[in-house]
Amino acid sequence: MLISNIEVVPGKRVVQHLGLVQGSTVRAKHAGKDILAGFKNIFGGELKSYTDLLQESRQEAIDRLIEQADHLGANGVINVRFATSAIAAGASEILAYGTAVVLEDR
Template sequence: MLLSNVETIPGKRIVRHHGMVTGSTVRARFFLIDLWQWIKGFFGGELKGYSKLIGDTRQQALKRMEEQAERLGANAVVNVRFATSTVSLGSSELYVYGTAVEVVDA
């Protein structure tokens, strides 16, 4: 599956639009990780626990969007965008969306 955050994929031609596809996941933080990250944040530097959580969350949302695009018969998704929102105290949603298309070599 080809993904692009612009309207086209270089070297490819869009031959069919399948519509919007989405993927999302809601994650809650674990309080022990919060405590450890707060302590690390006090001294500065990267908060690797949060970086890993965000990376894993992004990959899961992307995978769900790609699976939806595949079910529609697409081989690419263009105009991919991410959005986040707070669902409740300590949990957030990561939402990804784009346009599922079929592309061929230009």
């Protein structure tokens, strides 16, 4: 499955447009890691546990997007974007969305 954040894939032609696909996940922060992150806020530096949490969340959202596109018979998803929103205190949604397509070589 080809995943791209651009509308046109060099060397490929869109032969069928299958529509919008999306994948999302809602994640909560770990209380222990949140306390350690609070110390980092005081002293500065990367909040590695949050970086890892967000990376895992983005990958899970992409995996779900691919699953939905595959179900439609797509071999590519173009114009992929991410969005994040707060759901509750300490919990966020990561959403990946794009256009499922059938691509063929030119």
